[in-house]
Structure formats: structure tokens, C-alpha cells
Amino acid sequence: GAGVSQSPSNKVTEKGKDVELRCDPISGHTALYWYRQSLGQGLEFLIYFQGNSAPDKSGLPSDRFSAERTGGSVSTLTIQRTQQEDSAVYLCASSPGWRDTYSNQPQHFGDGTRLSIL
Amino acid sequence: EDQVTQSPEALRLQEGESSSLNCSYTVSGLRGLFWYRQDPGKGPEFLFTLYSAGEEKEKERLKATLTKKESFLHITAPKPEDSATYLCAVKSMDTGRRALTFGSGTRLQVQP
Numbered sequence: 001g002a003g004v005s006q007s008p009s010n011k012v013t014e015k016g017k018d019v020e021l022r023c024d025p026i027s028g029h030t031a032l033y034w035y036r037q038s039l040g041q042g043l044e045f046l047i048y049f050q051g052n053s054a055p056d057k058s059g060l061p062s063d064r065f066s067a068e069r070t071g072g073s074v075s076t077l078t079i080q081r082t083q084q085e086d087s088a089v090y091l092c093a094s095s096p097g098w099r100d101t102y103s104n105q106p107q108h109f110g111d112g113t114r115l116s117i118l
Numbered sequence: 119e120d121q122v123t124q125s126p127e128a129l130r131l132q133e134g135e136s137s138s139l140n141c142s143y144t145v146s147g148l149r150g151l152f153w154y155r156q157d158p159g160k161g162p163e164f165l166f167t168l169y170s171a172g173e174e175k176e177k178e179r180l181k182a183t184l185t186k187k188e189s190f191l192h193i194t195a196p197k198p199e200d201s202a203t204y205l206c207a208v209k210s211m212d213t214g215r216r217a218l219t220f221g222s223g224t225r226l227q228v229q230p
Binding site: 004040042043048050056059 | 152162219
């Protein structure tokens with residue numbers, strides 16, 4: 001497809017379980033971002049990947065959160081030992097630029113994964 | 119720390135009743151201000167980027183403007199299909215901060 005694809009669209013799991021969320025960015029986009037959106041809140045930055053550079057992990061809320069990006073394309077966000085406060089919509093975005101830091105190319109978002117922790 | 123505040127939190131309009139949404143920001147050097155539209159259950163959809171004070175962008179019934187402290191999204195003669203949450207975000211000149219800082223959004227409901 002032409003847009004950012006995320007899967008699953010919904011995930012319900014029990015507290016303490018691990019979850020993996022997947023993001024397939026727009027083809028050719030080298031920058032990839034993960035955000036979290038809690039009910040009634042703005043988007044909260046989690047992690048950023050740019051090409052083969054070391055990721056910017058400054059937004060990850062705890063060491064239970066990790067992410068990887070394989071082959072410069074698909075990314076997986078993993079949450080270990082989930083807690084109820086992890087319930088949110090997890091959004092992935094991509095943008096074209098290898099010069100993203102110095103440009104204003106807009107980020108294009110997927111429809112997110114709605115994560116519910118019971 | 120970059121901050122974005124949007125007002126009002128919610129706005130209900132009659133079809134054809136024009137209004138404006140406000141986005142106030144503080145940022146350590148503005149590289150760009152972005153407006154997005156978000157429909158329920160969907161990801162944000164890009165609308166505009168504004169780079170410098172005095173700049174304006176238009177798309178259909180929407181017009182975005184920018185000053186040194188705030189941005190306005192003007193909606194002229196809205197239709198029910200304009201109902202959505204409108205998000206404002208800023209990007210800093212600080213090259214160490216590549217992500218956008220978002221406001222909490224304005225939920226717009228346009229009634230026929």
C-alpha cells in the first residue's frame with residue numbers, strides 16, 4: 001500500500017505479558033518514529049530511527065520498552081511485562097528525508113495499534 | 119522544554135458557522151509548525167506546515183496562520199465532514215530533537 005501500515009490494529013493482553021507491535025513505513029522513507037497517544041492526550045514521542053544511524057531512544061518511558069528496525073524498513077516496538085498504564089494507541093510515522101533533521105518534511109502516520117492491558 | 123497548548127479543547131459549530139482554533143507554543147527556535155487532522159480510530163493526517171511568522175496556508179475551508187507565539191486554524195463555513203480532532207505540533211531548531219511536540223488537540227463537531 002501507499003501509506004504507513006501498522007499491525008495488529010487492536011491488541012488485548014493480560015498484565016505481565018509481552019507484546020510486539022509492527023510498523024511498515026512508506027517505501028523509500030528513511031526516518032521512522034514511534035509515538036504513544038493516551039486517551040485525551042497529545043502524542044508522546046517514544047523513539048526515532050534514521051537510516052543506519054543509532055536510534056534516538058530518549059522518549060522511551062522505561063526499560064520495558066524497546067524497538068528495532070530491520071533492514072532500514074520494518075520496525076517492531078516491544079513492550080515487556082506489560083502494565084495497565086501501557087494501555088494506549090501506539091502510532092508509527094515515517095518521513096522521506098535523510099536530511100530530516102534539517103528539513104520540514106511532514107511525518108505521515110499509520111492508523112495505530114490500540115493496546116489494552118487487562 | 120518545548121510546549122504546545124491548544125484551545126478550546128472542544129468546539130461545537132453549526133454548519134456554516136466560521137470559527138478559529140488556537141495553538142500557542144514555546145520552542146527553542148521554531149523550525150516548523152504542523153497542523154494535522156485526526157478522525158476517530160485513525161492516525162493523524164497532515165494538513166499544513168508553517169515556517170515563519172506571517173506565513174499563511176490554505177486548503178479548501180481551512181486557513182492556517184502563524185505568529186511568533188501562536189498559530190490559528192481558521193475554518194470558514196464548515197461542513198459536518200470537517201468534524202475531527204485537529205492537532206498542532208512544533209519542531210525545534212535543536213538538532214538533537216527530531217520528533218514533533220504535539221498539543222492535546224481541539225475536538226471539532228460541526229452539526230448540520
